[in-house]
Amino acid sequence: MSEPAVTHTGTEAQHSAGFPPFKTESFPSQIFWLVVAFVALFIVLWRFAGPRIAGVIGQRKGQIAGDIAAADKHKADAEAALAAYEKALATARAKAHAEAEAGRKVLEAEAEKAKAAADAEAREATAAADVQIAAKRAEAATHVTKAAQDAAAEIVNRLIGVSVTPDEAAAAVKAVGA
Amino acid sequence: MAMNPMEQFEVKPIIFHDPLFSIAGHPIYFTNQALFMLIAVAVATLFLTATVSKGRLVPTRGQSMAELSYEFVANMINSTMGSDGLKFFPLIFTIFIFVLFQNFLGLIPWTFTSTSQIAITFTLASFVILTMVVTGFMTQGLGFLKLFVPSAPWYLLILLVPIEVISFLTRPISLSVRLFANMLAGHTLLAVFASFVVLLGAAGGILSVFAVAPFLLIVAIFALEMLVAALQAYVFAILTCIYLNEAIHHANH
Numbered sequence: 062m063s064e065p066a067v068t069h070t071g072t073e074a075q076h077s078a079g080f081p082p083f084k085t086e087s088f089p090s091q092i093f094w095l096v097v098a099f100v101a102l103f104i105v106l107w108r109f110a111g112p113r114i115a116g117v118i119g120q121r122k123g124q125i126a127g128d129i130a131a132a133d134k135h136k137a138d139a140e141a142a143l144a145a146y147e148k149a150l151a152t153a154r155a156k157a158h159a160e161a162e163a164g165r166k167v168l169e170a171e172a173e174k175a176k177a178a179a180d181a182e183a184r185e186a187t188a189a190a191d192v193q194i195a196a197k198r199a200e201a202a203t204h205v206t207k208a209a210q211d212a213a214a215e216i217v218n219r220l221i222g223v224s225v226t227p228d229e230a231a232a233a234v235k236a237v238g239a
Numbered sequence: 240m241a242m243n244p245m246e247q248f249e250v251k252p253i254i255f256h257d258p259l260f261s262i263a264g265h266p267i268y269f270t271n272q273a274l275f276m277l278i279a280v281a282v283a284t285l286f287l288t289a290t291v292s293k294g295r296l297v298p299t300r301g302q303s304m305a306e307l308s309y310e311f312v313a314n315m316i317n318s319t320m321g322s323d324g325l326k327f328f329p330l331i332f333t334i335f336i337f338v339l340f341q342n343f344l345g346l347i348p349w350t351f352t353s354t355s356q357i358a359i360t361f362t363l364a365s366f367v368i369l370t371m372v373v374t375g376f377m378t379q380g381l382g383f384l385k386l387f388v389p390s391a392p393w394y395l396l397i398l399l400v401p402i403e404v405i406s407f408l409t410r411p412i413s414l415s416v417r418l419f420a421n422m423l424a425g426h427t428l429l430a431v432f433a434s435f436v437v438l439l440g441a442a443g444g445i446l447s448v449f450a451v452a453p454f455l456l457i458v459a460i461f462a463l464e465m466l467v468a469a470l471q472a473y474v475f476a477i478l479t480c481i482y483l484n485e486a487i488h489h490a491n492h
Contacts, residue, residue, distance in 0.1 A: 081248035082357045082423065089265030091250060091358040094273035099363075102280045102337050107329035110287035114309040117294040117302070124296060 209234045244430035248355055248423065272359075275351040279340040287336065308336065312476065319480040320487065327483050330370070334363070335476035342422060342468035346461070354471075355422040357415060364415035367479045375486035386485055414478055421471050425464040432457045 081087075210230040217225045225233075250272050252258075258266030287308070290301035298306060312332045316324045338354060345352025353359050375383035387403040388396060432453040439450035 081245055081250065082355065082419070084250070087250040087270070088358045089262060090268045090270050091272060091353075091356055092362050093262065093267045094270070094276050095353070095359050095362055098273075098276040098280045099333065099337055101277075102283060103329065103333040105280075105284045106287065106333050106336065110284070110291070110305075111309070111329055111332060113288065113291050113294070114306055117291050117298075118306055118310065120294065121296055 206231070206234060244427045244434065247351075247426060247430055250351075250356065271351045272353050272356065275344060276341065276353045278350075279337070279344045279353070282344065283336050283340040286340075315473075315477055316480055319477060320484040323487060324480065324484060327480075331476055331479055331483075334367070334479055335472055338363075338418065338475050339469065339472035342472055343465075345422065345426065346464055346468060352422050352426055354418055355426055357419045360415035360419040361411065363475075364411040367414065367482060368411045371482045371486045374483060378487050379489065382489070383486065385489065410482065414475065418471050418475055421467055425460070425467055428460055429457060429464065432460065 210227060210233075213234055214225040214227065214230040217223055217230075250270050252268040253271050253274060255269050258268050260267055286301070287305050290299065290305045293302075295302055309332070312335050313325070313328065315335075316328060316331055320327070341352065341354045341359075344350050345355065372383075375386070379385075387400050387407065389399050389403065391399055435453035436450045436457070439446050439453070
């Protein structure tokens with residue numbers, strides 16, 4: 062505080078007098094140092110700090126944009142993979158369905174065929190059985206007729222003592238049976 | 240004991256008592272103001288270069304602040320001048336950072352507040368207006384003079400043109416006095432209340448207890464002054480943007 066004010070004479074008297082910012086004798090020094098400081102800061106900011114900060118900000122923006130683009134690409138890839146998977150799944154499902162259907166048809170056809178064969182066999186057996194039944198029935202019928210003839214001849218023989226030939230008995234039975 | 244609140248605004252030579260040299264007969268001293276102006280520039284340089292030297296993708300606190308100040312000024316220019324105003328970015332960035340750091344450095348006790356000197360603020364403001372005029376004539380030619388001719392009937396122009404001219408001429412004054420007066424008033428107020436603390440404290444007895452009141456006021460005013468320091472730097476920079484905008488774009492008013 063002992064330093065004199067910036068004056069041409071540098072006396073203490075001028076130091077204490079007046080409103081400091083309006084002391085014009087200090088103006089040349091003030092403006093000189095302002096220019097020095099301002100120009101120095103301007104060059105630093107214009108040439109070094111500004112481009113550096115802009116570079117850092119730009120780099121970050123680029124990185125973020127690149128990352129987002131990469132993420133988008135991965136997402137698209139994943140979606141494509143999902144679509145391919147779903148398509149493959151649908152195809153496989155359709156194929157399996159078709160194969161199952163075909164298998165079912167084959168089985169059905171086989172079953173049908175087996176059923177038809179079994180039916181035919183059954184019919185044949187039935188037919189054979191029918192024939193046998195008919196034969197047995199005819200045989201039985203002849204047996205019955207024969208028995209009736211024999212019985213008739215025996216009865217006639219016992220009753221009237223007449224011997225009847227089998228042919229006569231047969232004719233008589235037939236006449237009655239008819 | 241220094242009780243004169245104006246004493247802090249005294250520009251005085253330090254270290255060297257004799258002028259370093261003379262420019263056109265004016266002696267140039269190395270002053271307290273010169274020292275703190277250079278310190279502010281050094282701190283600003285450190286703040287805006289060292290923090291971003293590694294250019295981290297995820298910024299550190301310092302780098303983040305440097306980037307924020309950069310983008311703040313870039314957005315300010317974009318919103319007031321449009322993207323073609325970005326050619327003035329280095330200038331406006333320098334003005335903003337320069338004023339901001341002078342203002343904040345000045346808030347530290349025992350420092351010197353360069354922006355509380357009308358010589359500094361008026362030189363800066365004149366430089367801004369000069370830049371505006373030169374840019375205006377360079378980009379618009381004589382059309383720049385339309386700045387003084389609002390769209391109005393001719394008989395009103397007789398009145399309006401002188402008003403426009405006067406308002407233009409007062410721009411460097413309003414721009415410089417706004418900053419100068421804000422800083423001067425705030426620092427004077429702080430010094431006055433500080434002297435109250437000293438006076439009451441030295442008085443002894445019950446009066447010493449009351450020294451707490453002006454001290455609390457200083458704390459409050461200091462907080463306000465931090466706001467003013469940032470706000471005035473912003474105002475100075477945005478007015479620069481607005482003036483330069485008139486230089487590169489046709490004024491429509």
